[in-house]
Amino acid sequence: MNRDLVKFVVLAVIAVVAPLALSGSYLMSVLVFVGIHAMLAIALNLLLGFAGQISLGHAGFFGLGAYASGILSATYGVNPWLAMVITALSVALLAFIVGFPVLKLKGHYLAMATLGLGIIFYIVFNEAVDLTGGPSGFSGIPPLKIGSFAFDGDIKNYGLIWAFTMGTVLLSLNLANSRIGRALCAIHDSEVAARVMGVNVRLLKVQIFALSAFISSIAGSLYAHTMGFVSPTSFGFNFSVELVTMVVVGGLGTVYGSLIGAAILTLLPELLRAFQDYDIVIYGLVLILMTMFMPGGLVRGIPALFARLLPTRRQEG
Amino acid sequence: MDNAYPMNIVDQLTQYLFSGLASGAIYALIGLGFAIIYNATGIINFAQGEFVMLGGMFSFFLLQSAKAPLALAIIGAILLTTLLGLLFERLAIRPLKSASPLSLVIITIGGSILIRGLAMLVWGKDTHALPSFSGSDPIELAGASLLPQHLWIVAITVVVIAVSKLFFSYTISGKAMRACSYNSRAASLIGIGVRRMVLLSFVISSAMGSMAGIIIAPLTMTSYDVGIMLGLKGFCAAIIGGMSSGFGTVMGGVILGVLESLGAGLISSGYKDAIAFVILLLILFIRPQGLFKRAETERV
């Protein structure tokens, strides 16, 4: 657990120092996205990696957070912070209610139900034109402010987003190392044994689904307030799949893995700008190859790879 | 299908019913593909929709660049898609020995993205239309106007379904596939090769999917990304039908197609796709075993 603390401090230092090195560059704005994606990936990982329950609809919760917060603050003049909180609580409540029937399902059926949920949200973003602006998007979302200090430049956005991201990392680590985290892993490994141990599997799954939706909604609101503009294409099925890819690439069930996965899959397309249209192909390939050859994700796979390449300490047996 | 002159409500309903039947037939074909692979392997093949897309796209490009006659282009497209289905099974599914359902979901999603991406790179993002199989003069029927292609769709679907029914009921390979899907271990104990059956299921499903993609392309156009929605709708049909590789899924497709078409006509065409997914969710919540399947008696 102390090693986790060390990692966290190292990460925090990097997060603080990074802008000094990169300030004003284009990479700063990319790092803002890395932070948002990391929050989403960690949120999804709580569900997918820890509790073993897939969701192919998380882009929907992200989108709900972005639209609801944006609409409340821009159309109805609600204070952005308040809008963000109201939205996140409502999204969590919605997830909690929908969660009961959805999480009763298993495997492919669960994947399909969450996917359907995400697509329904996506269609609503597109079709409720009066509210959302439809396919052309919704603009004029005010930035978050503290007093008269507005989060509106790259550097300020970076600070805001990464403060939330680090908070998410810390809280998720705490959760993972607690009785709840253990119960979630237990559900993943053997649902029936977890129940026999007195874990209320059904309730816990729904609670974690709601928590995951809550974090995703916060990430969505942050996205809306920092960008000032949202449009449905950011919240489609493809993005849900990208999120799953981040979690899988980083490693199921590791908080830092999700962070790394989010970083790689956000930076990679930027680095591959020259091959713009190839990114979808690369996503597909990464997804297949990772599942086939490194099912534990980078966080586990890379050390294992080193161990195999450098057989210095051969194990007996 | 917007009409220039107002029809009376009965004619309108008939019209929706007919176009719903045609799209329902397509969903049924795609859904059968899902069900066949699911029954043989326990995998939901999220790449099924891409086979549908490939059918339409291969046909179009064979027609255009190879200047093949329509019938030949169609046969070629089915063969090419089936070949890809076979390759997909060999390269992505077979190497996974004891994978969890989660990794199987992820790998077929990966496959679907990959195929879609490659299609985009090779063929671009434009939408294309196949010519109708036999003209496009509407036919009047019971107050509604139908395109000949609608009839082609229904007819071809009926034939494909009948052939597959015969295959599964009367040929030794078909029976072996059913046996394998019921109990693959017992099947291997009497010499039925499970991997062969899995491969066969991918071959059949990709062929069926490509046919669906081909017969609908003259009506709705085709492009590299049509597979997503069509695939998902097909999956809805299969779920409604309880993942049966027969009657249930066909009914599922028809119900979905008709409800969707009625909903689009009477409520809002923008929410047409949402209607399909609301139906999907309701079925999953209320009767996850599908509408047409008796609750399984528990195995002892």
Add this chain to the structure above:
Amino acid sequence: MLEILGITQRFGGLTALDDVSFIIGKGDITGVIGPNGAGKTTLFNIISGIYRQTSGRIVLDGRDVSGLPPERLARFGMVRTFQNIELFGQMTVLDNVKVGLHTKSRSGILACSFKMPWHLVEERRIAASARQWLEFCGISELADQSAGSLPFGKGRLLEIARALALEPTIIFMDEPAAGLNSRETLDLARLIRRIRASGISVVLVEHDMELVMDVCDRILVLNLGQKLAEGTPREIQENPAVVAAYLGEG
């Protein structure tokens, strides 16, 4: 005291259990035996809430617990182990036992995420208690190993330790000796007696007759879904119907 009253279970047309009744006394070690297909595992699955019986009741200390799901039964002190050990394979041995203490702690998601002081106290208590149970079962040196990497015999002990962590009043063991060698089986017998000595009733389904006859106070014999006999080990061994069911008249 656990009363099994007229349990019947049908699967489709098949009757797996037919009107089975018996009583498990407090502090007893009870064995359930019978040829394969007799319905022992089905009975276990019903008592532990995994199946729902077609008819009949289960009463624990005067409280009707029929049809309750396993997570509720756990809170009433009923716990079980599985024939093919169901461990949490990706977790450490110690964490497995900690899950057994789930019902003995109550911090929620928020308290855990924000590391509330009472939660930290609770975590310390959980860790201490879990180590005690590992010690009780003689596997404390394995605490930090991954449960998935344990040899079968040790896994069995871990599963028992995890179940004991619930501090149950009654523990059901489904073929605890299956897959164990004779030394491990002897150790198991000793452990079962120690469990009983700490005031917990033990019920086992078992095929190893030597073990059953050795440790059980009472034995229930099932055959073809029906109760064939009930009694002390000696009575059972001398019961001609039991001898016939086991050895066949062929």
Add this chain to the structure above:
Amino acid sequence: MLKLRNIHTYYGQVHALKSISLHLSAGEIVTLIGANGAGKTTILNSISAVTPVRGGEIALSGAPIHELTPERIVGLGISQVPEGRQVFKPLSVEDNLELGAYLRYRAGEGKVAIHRDLDEIYAIFPRLKERRKQMAGTLSGGEQQMLAIGRALMVRPKLLLLDEPSMGLAPLVVQEIFAVIQQLRSEKGTTILLVEQNAKAALKMADRGYVLETGKVILEGSAAELLENKEVQRAYLGREKKEIWER
């Protein structure tokens, strides 16, 4: 005919078979007895190649077969009637039987020969003929067992592996099935490896037997010897059981 030498098999972490050696001569009935978890079923599954062997050798008439696929094993004339029957419940009785001849169909054997065998199975189990159009799932336990045996016979096996054919069946039905097993050996000369919990009945029918305990052969000998053996008796009803036997 069949020889297992030092077979080791694992189920995940569990070392299920620890250096098992045994053999069958052509036309023999050999039985494996032992408690649950002793490894009886695992031996059958190792022979059928559905559970991979990690060490040792299985040879059929001298040729090693332990690295072949299950289908190839069946092709060599070894079929198994699995524990719990495992008939294909949604298919008709006749379809189940025909599928037993799947490899023969694929090898191009004509319908005539296969249908002749089908009639032969119906002659052995007339009740299956009455129910040939019925779904296998609607049969009684005993009938399903007959169907499972019939299905395995359609392979035309030289060696038949039977896993607990008496499980969960009423005594009369068990007698009927055991009679068929004996008939198979005497009329067709089929070699049979029988796993049974009903040890006494199995030993009465068998030529030889092996007693297993936690993945090892602890005893082997002629059926008559084993029936008399105290160890065997002890394994079945606990150590104090001797007295009853001697009465």
